[in-house]
Every structure is written in structure tokens, then in C-alpha cells.
Amino acid sequence: MSSPKSPPVPSSSTPSTADLDRRYLWHPFTQMADWECEEPLVIVRGKGAFLYDADGTAYLDGSSSIWVNLHGHRKGAIDRAIRAQLGRVAHSSFLGLTNPPAAELARRLIELAPGGLERVFYSDNGSTAVEIALKMAYQYWRQRRTDPRPQKSHFMHFRHAYHGDTVGAVSVGGIELFHETFRGLMFPTTQVEFPYCYRCPWGKTYPSCSLHCVGDVEAALKTHAATTAGFVVEPLVQGASGILCMPPGYLSAVADLCRRHDVLLIADEVATGFGRTGRMFACEHESVQPDLLCLSKGITGGYMPLAATLATGNIYDAFLGRYDEFRTFFHGHSYTGNPLACAAALANLDVFRNEAVLERLPPRIDHLWAQLRHHLGEHPAVGEIRGRGLMVGIELVRDRATREPFPLAAQVGNRIGRALRSQGILLRPIGNVVVLMPPLSITRPQLTRLVRGVRQAVDQICTDS
Numbered sequence: 001m002s003s004p005k006s007p008p009v010p011s012s013s014t015p016s017t018a019d020l021d022r023r024y025l026w027h028p029f030t031q032m033a034d035w036e037c038e039e040p041l042v043i044v045r046g047k048g049a050f051l052y053d054a055d056g057t058a059y060l061d062g063s064s065s066i067w068v069n070l071h072g073h074r075k076g077a078i079d080r081a082i083r084a085q086l087g088r089v090a091h092s093s094f095l096g097l098t099n100p101p102a103a104e105l106a107r108r109l110i111e112l113a114p115g116g117l118e119r120v121f122y123s124d125n126g127s128t129a130v131e132i133a134l135k136m137a138y139q140y141w142r143q144r145r146t147d148p149r150p151q152k153s154h155f156m157h158f159r160h161a162y163h164g165d166t167v168g169a170v171s172v173g174g175i176e177l178f179h180e181t182f183r184g185l186m187f188p189t190t191q192v193e194f195p196y197c198y199r200c201p202w203g204k205t206y207p208s209c210s211l212h213c214v215g216d217v218e219a220a221l222k223t224h225a226a227t228t229a230g231f232v233v234e235p236l237v238q239g240a241s242g243i244l245c246m247p248p249g250y251l252s253a254v255a256d257l258c259r260r261h262d263v264l265l266i267a268d269e270v271a272t273g274f275g276r277t278g279r280m281f282a283c284e285h286e287s288v289q290p291d292l293l294c295l296s297k298g299i300t301g302g303y304m305p306l307a308a309t310l311a312t313g314n315i316y317d318a319f320l321g322r323y324d325e326f327r328t329f330f331h332g333h334s335y336t337g338n339p340l341a342c343a344a345a346l347a348n349l350d351v352f353r354n355e356a357v358l359e360r361l362p363p364r365i366d367h368l369w370a371q372l373r374h375h376l377g378e379h380p381a382v383g384e385i386r387g388r389g390l391m392v393g394i395e396l397v398r399d400r401a402t403r404e405p406f407p408l409a410a411q412v413g414n415r416i417g418r419a420l421r422s423q424g425i426l427l428r429p430i431g432n433v434v435v436l437m438p439p440l441s442i443t444r445p446q447l448t449r450l451v452r453g454v455r456q457a458v459d460q461i462c463t464d465s
């Protein structure tokens with residue numbers, strides 16, 4: 001503690017990163033009053049699945065630096081691609097100009113994406129990818145040549161949905177803790193109940209429910225289809241609300257209902273895309289073809305900010321016309337089509353192909369789930385372990401039999417995160433859900449260490465909470 005009389009720090013001394021951070025920064029989703037009292041972890045380098053602090057302590061990056069990293073840190077192929085592009089040009093505008101990595105990446109994304117998607121619109125984060133999809137869907141219905149329907153101007157989304165933090169993305173969000181404050185700023189939407197089976201909103205018990213829940217979507221579409229432009233969904237897995245999973249067949253049922261009721265299906269694969277669920281895109285598991293597809297997070301392998309909104313030819317065509325018809329999509333960002341980010345994304349896709357990343361995932365996924373069952377399956381504080389591929393949520397409960405949750409104020413998740421850090425593991429639990437989202441490149445011994453670490457932290461924190 002410094003006393004009022006302690007001499008001022010001489011201006012010649014270099015302040016530490018921690019000092020500068022606490023003096024000048026404001027962190028996302030962080031109570032800064034707490035942050036200012038803590039010693040921040042300063043990451044100075046990374047390699048593979050590990051991040052290192054200034055003292056050289058290694059931390060297993062169990063959340064893929066919040067769901068973005070795929071092939072580990074300092075991946076040679078991506079490092080080289082960015083350097084090579086840097087030797088040409090770092091950035092040029094996409095207004096009236098184009099560039100080779102952006103054009104080539106668009107072709108590769110269209111080749112990889114579910115059928116029917118024909119055009120790529122770039123931006124630089126997941127929230128803007130969703131904003132763009134919403135605005136495209138809205139404008140599309142106004143401009144259809146054969147049957148314009150401007151009254152189709154509303155959106156549907158699920159309860160517990162997370163689509164980003166800008167105002168449009170927040171409007172289609174369904175997480176009360178994050179979104180309720182901004183209610184007055186948001187446009188009205190229709191929120192549909194999500195089949196959170198462990199805490200079934202209809203009081204059914206999975207698997208005897210037999211997709212009862214699809215009836216809710218059908219009823220909502222029947223009532224609101226005439227005024228609804230699109231239905232925004234996180235395919236298979238709602239990530240940010242705690243890895244809530246759709247029951248099998250649910251996604252394709254929702255997609256069919258949207259098609260039948262003439263409502264655009266907007267798939268937000270910002271979290272699920274690029275291999276996390278075991279396939280390149282989650283939609284593939286149920287052969288779903290969305291009208292708009294939002295991609296970001298893993299698109300550059302976790303290297304640079306980039307996002308893409310993919311649209312069908314049908315949607316694209318509705319924006320064509322003579323200039324003075326003003327059918328243009330008046331939207332863009334300063335860094336649209338950034339060549340460095342697109343070069344990183346191309347290298348990311350090369351890694352998928354050259355290293356057969358998806359083909360080599362199944363044994364890793366099986367190992368992870370076997371470890372989870374073994375170390376946590378019967379734990380009294382573990383209510384449910386759920387997820388898809390390498391996306392896992394472990395919901396902790398005070399009472400396994402009654403499913404009574406820990407009160408949020410007990411901050412069980414936060415405390416587990418801290419306990420894990422002292423073991424050299426980085427995870428960021430969400431509420432009472434411990435989320436594992438390791439890089440696709442994580443090895444089996446590293447997965448074992450990750451799950452054992454979680455077991456130890458759960459033992460330590462949950463027995464006295």
C-alpha cells in the first residue's frame with residue numbers, strides 16, 4: 001500500500017503491463033471494480049495449445065482463446081501466410097476495389113458451405129456478420145421482384161440465444177443477464193422457447209419428449225410468418241448460454257418449418273463453424289441449407305478479426321437493378337475484405353485440407369467424451385455433461401437428484417476458473433457451466449490433463465459451496 005506521503009513514481013521508470021492495464025483499460029464482460037484489485041495474467045506468447053506469461057509459466061488454452069483458435073498458436077502455415085501478405089499490402093479498401101486473398105477465400109467458402117449459398121459479404125466480427133444477415137433479410141423482402149412483402153420485417157429467435165453484442169444482434173438475443181438492460185434500445189422480436197432438455201421448459205423428460213418442442217416453433221411460425229423476415233438460430237449448439245444442445249432432428253425440423261412458412265433461415269455458425277462440432281459446419285449434421293450463414297471466430301484459425309455472411313443466389317438477386325432503383329445493400333465496414341485476415345483464413349482452410357483435420361478428429365472427440373464420463377460422469381456436483389464434438393458444457397448443480405442449481409451469486413464458475421488457472425489451465429466458465437472448447441489440434445494427453453484438471457477444481461470448489 002502506498003501512503004499519501006510516498007514519493008511519486010519517477011516518470012522515467014517503465015510501468016508494467018499490469019499497471020498500464022489497471023490504469024487505462026476496460027475489459028469485456030468484466031466487473032472492473034474486481035479486476036482492478038486482482039493481478040492480471042499477462043500473456044506474452046503462445047505455442048500449440050499453450051499460452052505463456054512473462055515468467056514463462058505455461059497455460060493450457062482450454063477455451064481456444066474464447067472459441068477462436070483451431071490449430072494451436074504459432075501455426076507455421078498461418079504465420080507464413082500473414083507474413084507473405086504483409087510483404088505485398090496490409091490493407092486496401094473493398095469499396096470500388098478488390099484483392100486476391102478476399103476473392104479466393106470467397107470461392108473456397110462457397111465450395112465448403114452448405115448448398116445454395118452463392119455470395120460472400122465480409123465484415124470483421126461475429127456480431128456484424130449477424131447484423132448484416134438481419135439487414136439483408138429485411139431488405140430482401142422489400143425488394144423481391146415477383147412478390148415484395150415489406151410487412152415481413154420482424155425476426156424470430158430462441159430463448160437463451162446469443163448472436164453478439166451490437167444492438168441488432170442483442171435484439172435477437174435471449175440471455176436475460178446480458179440483454180435485459182438494453183430492452184429499450186432493441187427492436188421487437190418473437191422469442192421461441194429453446195429445448196433446453198435438462199431443464200425442459202415444458203416439463204417433459206428427454207428422450208420421452210419426442211420433439212414435442214418443435215410444436216412451439218410451428219405455432220409461432222403459423223401466427224407470425226406473414227410478418228417474419230427470418231429466424232436466427234445457432235445450429236445444434238447454443239454456445240454462450242452454456243452449450244445448450246438441440247435434440248437430434250430438431251434443427252432439420254426447424255429448417256423445414258421455416259421453408260414451409262416462407263421465413264428465411266439465418267444460421268449463426270460463428271461458434272459452431274470450422275470443425276468444432278466434428279463437421280466443418282453444424283448444419284451438415286442434419287443436411288440443413290440455410291438462406292444466410294454467419295461465420296467468424298474460427299474463420300482465420302483464431303488469428304485475426306474476420307467475418308463472412310453467406311447468402312443464397314435468390315437473396316443476392318433481389319438486390320440487383322439499375323442504380324436509380326436503389327436496391328443496393330448500403331452497408332460496409334472500413335476493414336471489409338482485409339487482405340491480411342483473408343490470407344490467414346485461406347491458410348486456415350489449407351491446414352484443414354493438408355492435415356486432414358476433420359478426418360483426424362473422431363478419435364480425439366471419443367477420447368474427450370470417455371475422459372468426461374470417467375472423471376465427471378458420476379460426480380455429485382455434475383448435473384449434465386452435454387455438447388457436440390469438441391464443444392462441451394458441464395452443468396454444475398448443488399443437488400444432482402433435484403437438479404437444484406448453485407445460486408449465481410456464489411460464482412461457482414468464476415471460482416473454478418481461478419482454481420484451474422493455478423493448475424496451469426485456462427477456461428472461462430459461463431455461470432454454473434464449465435465450458436471446454438479446446439483447439440482442434442489438442443492432443444489426447446492434453447485432453448486428459450484438461451478433464452482431470454476440471455475434476456480436481458470441481459472437487460475443490462463444489463464440495464464447500
Ligand SMILES: *Cc1c(COP(=O)(O)O)cnc(C)c1O
Pocket residue numbers: 124125126127128130162163164165234239240268269270271272296297
Ligand atoms: C461469439 C459469437 C457471436 C459474436 O461474435 P463476436 O466476434 O464476439 O462479435 C455471435 N454469435 C455466436 C453464436 C457467437 O458465439
